[in-house]
Amino acid sequence: xxxxxxxxxxxxxxxxxxxxxxxxxxxxxxxxxxxxxxxxxxxxxxxxxxxxxxxxxxxxxxxxxxxxxxxxxxxxxxxxxxxxxxxxxxxxxxxxxxxxxxxxxxxxxxxxxxxxxxxxxxxxxxxxxxxxxxxxxxxxxxxxxxxxxxxxxxxxxxxxxxxxxxxxxxxxxxxxxxxxxxxxxxxxxxxxxxxxxxxxxxxxxxxxxxxxx
Numbered sequence: 001x002x003x004x005x006x007x008x009x010x011x012x013x014x015x016x017x018x019x020x021x022x023x024x025x026x027x028x029x030x031x032x033x034x035x036x037x038x039x040x041x042x043x044x045x046x047x048x049x050x051x052x053x054x055x056x057x058x059x060x061x062x063x064x065x066x067x068x069x070x071x072x073x074x075x076x077x078x079x080x081x082x083x084x085x086x087x088x089x090x091x092x093x094x095x096x097x098x099x100x101x102x103x104x105x106x107x108x109x110x111x112x113x114x115x116x117x118x119x120x121x122x123x124x125x126x127x128x129x130x131x132x133x134x135x136x137x138x139x140x141x142x143x144x145x146x147x148x149x150x151x152x153x154x155x156x157x158x159x160x161x162x163x164x165x166x167x168x169x170x171x172x173x174x175x176x177x178x179x180x181x182x183x184x185x186x187x188x189x190x191x192x193x194x195x196x197x198x199x200x201x202x203x204x205x206x207x208x209x210x211x212x213x
Contacts, residue, residue: 004177006168031059036066058209060087061095093117126152140166146183157187
């Protein structure tokens with residue numbers, strides 16, 4: 001079975017996780033977060049935490065840090081830290097958007113009190129892989145690995161520990177999760193069947209609320 005941990009398509013097949021930007025709502029399997037691009041002027045954190053604890057919501061995110069967006073970086077840090085606290089308090093994994101802020105994200109993870117799963121979504125910075133794996137992050141690959149010109153990124157797909165991997169479609173309308181699985185599996189020595197089996201095991205281990213199999 002194939003699983004998409006970060007989609008913007010409101011799918012109902014039970015194998016895709018919809019990304020919800022707070023304060024939007026969802027009735028399907030989802031993760032809810034405050035994206036650094038879309039930070040509201042005021043945030044009702046009690047309501048946010050209640051949404052995070054909905055039965056269909058299985059993660060916090062996407063949330064994180066982006067040094068290229070318009071939101072002031074200190075404001076991004078404050079909002080990200082609050083979402084980390086809520087994830088920790090409610091035993092939810094984090095799905096993280098990170099642009100040119102890996103050092104800050106790694107430092108924040110090292111200073112958290114609980115060893116909850118942190119997942120870098122839409123990963124494309126091949127040179128950061130070893131640092132992130134050493135810091136106990138999970139990595140989610142998407143459309144970028146389907147491009148044969150992304151040689152450095154495709155190379156790290158072949159060496160990353162398979163128990164650290166997820167796959168996703170993100171906001172790409174022209175690609176489906178089968179294409180991402182195909183691209184990733186072609187880069188692995190284990191073959192397609194073992195890749196799918198291990199990613200399903202990763203889903204079961206990391207997303208406690210995602211009732212599969």
